[in-house]
Amino acid sequence: xxxxxxWEQGEVLASAMRLFRRRGYLGASLRDLEEATGMHPGSLYRxxxxxxGLFSAALDDYNERVVEGRVRAHLRDAEDPVAGIRSFFTxxxxxxxxxxxxxxxxxxxxxxESFSVPHVAPGVRRGLETIESGFADxxxxxxxxxxxxxxxxxxxxxxxxxxxxxxxxxxxxxGTDAAKLHTITDGALALIRARNATAxxxxxxxxx
Amino acid sequence: xxxxxxWEQGEVLASAMRLFRRRGYLGASLRDLEEATGMHPGSLYRxxxxxxGLFSAALDDYNERVVEGRVRAHLRDAEDPVAGIRSFFTxxxxxxxxxxxxxxxxxxxxxxESFSVPHVAPGVRRGLETIESGFADxxxxxxxxxxxxxxxxxxxxxxxxxxxxxxxxxxxxxGTDAAKLHTITDGALALIRARNATAxxxxxxxxx
DNA sequence: GTAGTTTGTGAGCGATCGTTCAACTACAAG
DNA sequence: CTTGTAGTTGAACGATCGCTCACAAACTAC
Numbered sequence: 001x002x003x004x005x006x007w008e009q010g011e012v013l014a015s016a017m018r019l020f021r022r023r024g025y026l027g028a029s030l031r032d033l034e035e036a037t038g039m040h041p042g043s044l045y046r047x048x049x050x051x052x053g054l055f056s057a058a059l060d061d062y063n064e065r066v067v068e069g070r071v072r073a074h075l076r077d078a079e080d081p082v083a084g085i086r087s088f089f090t091x092x093x094x095x096x097x098x099x100x101x102x103x104x105x106x107x108x109x110x111x112x113e114s115f116s117v118p119h120v121a122p123g124v125r126r127g128l129e130t131i132e133s134g135f136a137d138x139x140x141x142x143x144x145x146x147x148x149x150x151x152x153x154x155x156x157x158x159x160x161x162x163x164x165x166x167x168x169x170x171x172x173x174x175g176t177d178a179a180k181l182h183t184i185t186d187g188a189l190a191l192i193r194a195r196n197a198t199a200x201x202x203x204x205x206x207x208x
Numbered sequence: 209x210x211x212x213x214x215w216e217q218g219e220v221l222a223s224a225m226r227l228f229r230r231r232g233y234l235g236a237s238l239r240d241l242e243e244a245t246g247m248h249p250g251s252l253y254r255x256x257x258x259x260x261g262l263f264s265a266a267l268d269d270y271n272e273r274v275v276e277g278r279v280r281a282h283l284r285d286a287e288d289p290v291a292g293i294r295s296f297f298t299x300x301x302x303x304x305x306x307x308x309x310x311x312x313x314x315x316x317x318x319x320x321e322s323f324s325v326p327h328v329a330p331g332v333r334r335g336l337e338t339i340e341s342g343f344a345d346x347x348x349x350x351x352x353x354x355x356x357x358x359x360x361x362x363x364x365x366x367x368x369x370x371x372x373x374x375x376x377x378x379x380x381x382x383g384t385d386a387a388k389l390h391t392i393t394d395g396a397l398a399l400i401r402a403r404n405a406t407a408x409x410x411x412x413x414x415x416x
Numbered sequence: 417g418t419a420g421t422t423t424g425t426g427a428g429c430g431a432t433c434g435t436t437c438a439a440c441t442a443c444a445a446g
Numbered sequence: 447c448t449t450g451t452a453g454t455t456g457a458a459c460g461a462t463c464g465c466t467c468a469c470a471a472a473c474t475a476c
Contacts, residue, residue, distance in 0.1 A: 001474040002422025026234040027324045030464055040425055041465070051464065104320070111382035112312070112320045116235045124382050159388050160395030164368070167375030174319035174332050180367050187368030190399055209444040210452025238434055248455055249435070259434065 010061075012037045012047075017058040017066075021103035025055055025110070025117045056120055062106045063127045071134035081138035082147050082189065088134075089165060089185040093172045107131075108169040128162060135161045139192060148192060157192050164188055218269075220245045220255075225266040225274075229311035233263055233318065233325045260327060267328055270314045271335040279342035289346035290355050290397065296342075297373060297393040301380045315339075316377040336370060343369045347400060356400060365400050372396055 015036045019028045030051060034041060048054040074091065078084025095102060107127040114121055135158035142148040168184050223244045227236045238259060242249060256262040282299065286292025303310060315335040322329055343366035350356040376392050 001420075003424075003472040005423065007424095023323055024234070024321060026232070027321075029462075031462085042426075042467080043424055045465065046423075108378055109320050111378050112317050113232060113235070114381060114383075115231055121383060128379070128382060128384075156391045156394065159391045160372070160398065163375035163379055163392040163395065164372050165375065166378040167371035167373065170316055170319050170374040170378060171336070171371055173322055174336060175322075175329060176336075183364045183367045184371040186364065187371065187399055190368065191395055209450075211442040211454075213453065237432080239432080250437080250456075251454055253435070254453075 007037070007039060007043070012039060013058050013061040016054055017062055017106065018103055020055060020058055021062075021106050021109065024113050025051075026113065052117060052119060055117060056123065059106060059110065059120055059123045059127075063123065063130065067107070067127050067130050071130055075134035075138040078138065080147070081142040081145070082192075085135065085138055085161065085188055085192070086185060089168060089188050090182070092165070092168055093178065093181045102172055104173055105166075105169045108166055108173075111166075128166075131165065132158050132162045142192075152192060160191050161188055164191065215245070215247060215251070220247060221266050221269040224262055225270055225314065226311055228263060228266055229270075229314050229317065232321050233259075234321065260325060263325060264328055264331065267314060267318065267331045267335075271331065271338065275315070275335050275338050279338055283342035283346040286346065288355070289350040289353070290400075293343065293346055293369065293396055293400070294393060297376060297396050298390070300373070300376055301386065301389045310380055312381055313374075313377045316374055316381075319374075336374075339373065340366050340370045350400075360400060368399050369396055372399065 015038075016028075016033055019032055019036045022028075023032070030041065030044070033039075033051075033054065034044065037044070039047075044054065048057055070088065070091065074084045074088035075081070078087075092105070093102070107124055110117065110120055110124050111128075114124065136154050139148065139152065139154045139157055143150055143152065143154070164184065164187055168181060171184065172181065223246075224236075224241055227240055227244045230236075231240070238249065238252075241247075241259075241262065242252065245252070247255075252262065256265055278296065278299065282292045282296035283289070286295075300313070301310070315332055318325060318328055319332050319336075322332065344362050347356065347360065347362045347365055351358055351360065351362070372392065372395055376389060379392065380389065
């Protein structure tokens with residue numbers, strides 16, 4: 001009983017997410033969000049309690065749909081895991097020449113802005129772990145296919161790939177040209193072929 | 209003639225910079241900045257014209273003092289350039305156990321927030337180039353000292369190190385533990401020892 | 417129909433935002 | 447001293463912020 005809800009959660013979260021990705025948490029005002037979602041303040045607050053609640057829901061949605069989707073497509077389901085890692089990187093800036101510049105990664109942006117949105121730190125962590133474990137999965141499968149040496153430390157390499165990827169996203173935001181972004185993508189492949197990515201040799205480095 | 213200025217530009221910019229690093233451009237209000245700098249709104253606007261003017265001055269100061277200082281200490285003046293690269297990375301999160309958590313890198317934060325502060329993009333670019341050319345300098349010197357193979361493509365490796373470094377700073381902000389941050393630092397050294405960082409092999413990768 | 421319940425609407429709240437400006441103070445020159 | 451100038455002060459402006467709430471609308475159960 002009662003009136004029917006006229007808006008769809010998926011659509012509202014998608015448009016809120018788009019705004020947060022572009023402008024950040026502080027940069028997206030409630031008036032902006034009202035215009036983007038087509039909802040009025042009363043309904044927004046009835047559904048999400050606060051601006052931070054809406055942001056948190058948008059971040060969860062980002063993790064579930066965008067991050068997991070991309071990780072599955074490029075890393076977990078890729079036939080060639082190494083090529084998948086490459087395409088995972090390039091897909092972050094090769095947006096197919098669409099009209100919109102780049103929405104930015106909500107995880108990267110939120111991690112940096114986290115002082116202003118303290119409650120969402122766990123959500124950011126979860127998203128980053130999804131990416132990292134996706135890298136680890138691809139690396140393990142690459143080893144099984146003899147595309148990468150067995151000595152490669154999968155865990156460490158995955159962490160390094162995650163960092164390189166986050167750095168790539170920062171540089172995308174700073175307006176770095178495509179050639180350099182491709183160079184950085186090459187770096188991902190350089191990383192996982194490096195000899196000293198093993199635990200043993202990392203220890204040797206430690207003694208410097 | 210006229211009254212003497214009672215505040216020092218260096219001190220004011222330093223405290224404004226600290227606040228901007230922690231909270232970002234939008235997160236630092238004028239009231240916060242007044243408290244941090246000890247200045248009153250009239251004087252602030254007399255000196256810097258606007259909040260963005262103050263931010264821009266703080267960013268320039270950050271580039272000149274903090275970025276250039278660290279690049280010189282760890283990369284340009286280091287006896288062992290490879291060890292310098294390592295310490296450049298670790299110094300981003302090994303803050304010596306000081307009381308303050310981490311102020312964040314103004315370049316990283318601003319790059320991500322750039323939609324809200326459009327006029328400072330060139331300043332961010334300049335700072336990032338300072339770091340990148342610092343890496344290039346260290347790599348070149350390392351080659352001269354036979355610490356790294358001649359086949360290493362210095363330009364490309366410098367770009368990749370910059371990306372990895374920016375990613376490290378993102379992960380620092382997300383609360384990543386020190387062990388993983390050290391692993392990422394190991395990644396920097398893995399990168400510059402990789403065989404396929406040369407131009408020739410990068411081209412081979414391109415064909416995937 | 418009426419009663420009960422859920423959702424949508426939007427005016428408007430108090431707080432805070434970045435910014436301005438007229439009054440005031442401290443100095444140098446004559 | 448007076449006059450002119452550069453610097454400081456802080457009250458207060460209009461705009462916008464996140465958010466509330468009384469009311470209207472749409473639905474079910476009876």
